[in-house]
Amino acid sequence: MSTRVSPLDVIDWAAVKPFWIEAFGAGDDESPPGPGRHVWRVDSGDEVVALGVDREFETWLGDRRVPTAGIAGITVPAEHRGGGYLRPLFETLLGAARERGALLSGLYPTSSGIYRSLGYAPVANLDDIAVPTHLLGARGDAAPVRRAGAGDLPAIAAAYTAWAQQHRGPLTRDGISFPDPAKAYTDGLTGVTLAESSPGQVTGYAAWDRGKGYGDGAVLTVRELVALDRPSLVGLLRTLGSFASVTPTTVIRTSTADEWTGLLRSDDSRVQSRSTYMVKVLDVVALQALAPTTAITAELPFTWQGTAYVASVADGRVDVAETTSATASRELDDTAIVQTLFGAADSRTLRRLGHLTGDDTDDAIWDALTAGPRPAIANYY
Numbered sequence: 001m002s003t004r005v006s007p008l009d010v011i012d013w014a015a016v017k018p019f020w021i022e023a024f025g026a027g028d029d030e031s032p033p034g035p036g037r038h039v040w041r042v043d044s045g046d047e048v049v050a051l052g053v054d055r056e057f058e059t060w061l062g063d064r065r066v067p068t069a070g071i072a073g074i075t076v077p078a079e080h081r082g083g084g085y086l087r088p089l090f091e092t093l094l095g096a097a098r099e100r101g102a103l104l105s106g107l108y109p110t111s112s113g114i115y116r117s118l119g120y121a122p123v124a125n126l127d128d129i130a131v132p133t134h135l136l137g138a139r140g141d142a143a144p145v146r147r148a149g150a151g152d153l154p155a156i157a158a159a160y161t162a163w164a165q166q167h168r169g170p171l172t173r174d175g176i177s178f179p180d181p182a183k184a185y186t187d188g189l190t191g192v193t194l195a196e197s198s199p200g201q202v203t204g205y206a207a208w209d210r211g212k213g214y215g216d217g218a219v220l221t222v223r224e225l226v227a228l229d230r231p232s233l234v235g236l237l238r239t240l241g242s243f244a245s246v247t248p249t250t251v252i253r254t255s256t257a258d259e260w261t262g263l264l265r266s267d268d269s270r271v272q273s274r275s276t277y278m279v280k281v282l283d284v285v286a287l288q289a290l291a292p293t294t295a296i297t298a299e300l301p302f303t304w305q306g307t308a309y310v311a312s313v314a315d316g317r318v319d320v321a322e323t324t325s326a327t328a329s330r331e332l333d334d335t336a337i338v339q340t341l342f343g344a345a346d347s348r349t350l351r352r353l354g355h356l357t358g359d360d361t362d363d364a365i366w367d368a369l370t371a372g373p374r375p376a377i378a379n380y381y
């Protein structure tokens with residue numbers, strides 16, 4: 001039977017919505033197609049056999065923005081699973097994303113095995129970390145804190161962006177998929193606490209939801225914790241710690257837990273749930289987002305997906321071009337190219353796991369090239 005992949009019309013959205021509810025449970029927010037949100041359908045005969053959503057995002061790789069296809073809502077109705085419909089869905093969906101300029105694609109898998117053979121590789125985790133609230137009373141100098149008001153949104157957004165640009169992976173929170181900045185920071189929360197290391201300068205924030213009740217079982221949920229310096233982190237943790245008598249547990253969503261768990265009174269936190277963030281490189285020019293130090297000048301031949309390239313590194317820039325005169329056979333698979341770009345694994349690790357093969361002459365230069373901001377993610381989608 002022939003398989004067709006096509007964009008889903010808004011008028012057909014209500015008819016297929018039950019497939020998402022079946023897959024992800026009732027109450028999940030599956031919005032119809034709209035600006036920055038492309039919904040794709042796969043039909044076989046007269047049946048819908050797969051659905052997927054491509055969202056127009058941008059990823060911060062340090063201070064460089066890289067257009068990204070954010071994949072969500074992948075589902076195959078139960079009776080059609082195992083039919084191999086994901087591959088044609090992804091080929092068409094990602095082809096369209098590539099045409100609009102996306103160089104990367106990201107997603108949170110329900111099972112990583114589904115997407116590995118499609119070229120996605122893990123780069124970061126978004127964890128919910130449960131901490132006994134009384135441990136949050138970190139010692140040391142603390143920045144002053146205050147409750148955010150409506151007028152603080154631009155400063156909160158600026159603090160997020162400053163944090164995001166110190167990492168590889170966080171989404172930019174502007175553009176077509178973020179029409180309402182308030183939604184990104186304050187929606188559904190009890191409050192946002194700001195830290196100000198110097199007067200009038202927002203240098204961190206904790207966005208938190210107080211939850212219900214008090215005493216045993218009550219939980220304070222922190223949807224986002226961003227601190228640009230240590231006093232801000234200490235000030236925010238201490239403020240959260242002040243809830244110890246009413247919410248014995250605090251759950252903090254974070255991609256960089258090691259930065260703040262080291263400040264706690266004792267190391268008694270645990271990962272309550274983990275979402276792995278996976279990324280796929282859609283075009284080799286994504287490597288041009290690497291920002292090496294000006295100390296590195298090199299010509300680095302490599303192959304990826306059967307094509308030979310050379311990365312020319314000079315003056316803090318990387319230019320990637322196809323080559324017919326490659327002298328080395330350093331071969332990256334899909335995992336190697338992603339994890340190199342994100343600094344998520346070094347050459348040794350990639351070789352040990354078979355993602356990187358061939359000539360190792362340039363390994364040390366590649367490792368120096370990809371040193372830089374560590375991988376992290378903040379938005380779940």
Ligand SMILES: CC(C)(COP(=O)(O)OP(=O)(O)OC[C@H]1O[C@@H](n2cnc3c(N)ncnc32)[C@H](O)[C@@H]1OP(=O)(O)O)[C@@H](O)C(=O)NCCC(=O)NCCS
Binds near residue numbers: 081087110111115
């Ligand atoms: C996940 C889901 C979309 C897979 O659909 P499917 O029809 O089984 O997928 P396909 O037959 O096209 O298989 C695609 C690949 O994924 C692998 N795969 C499928 N389900 C998997 C699972 N649960 N764990 C690991 N790998 C899995 C297949 O082995 C295949 O790999 P291969 O190409 O290396 O052989 C489907 O089971 C589903 O709708 N589940 C409920 C919703 C869900 O989890 N969606 C994913 C959201 S991120």
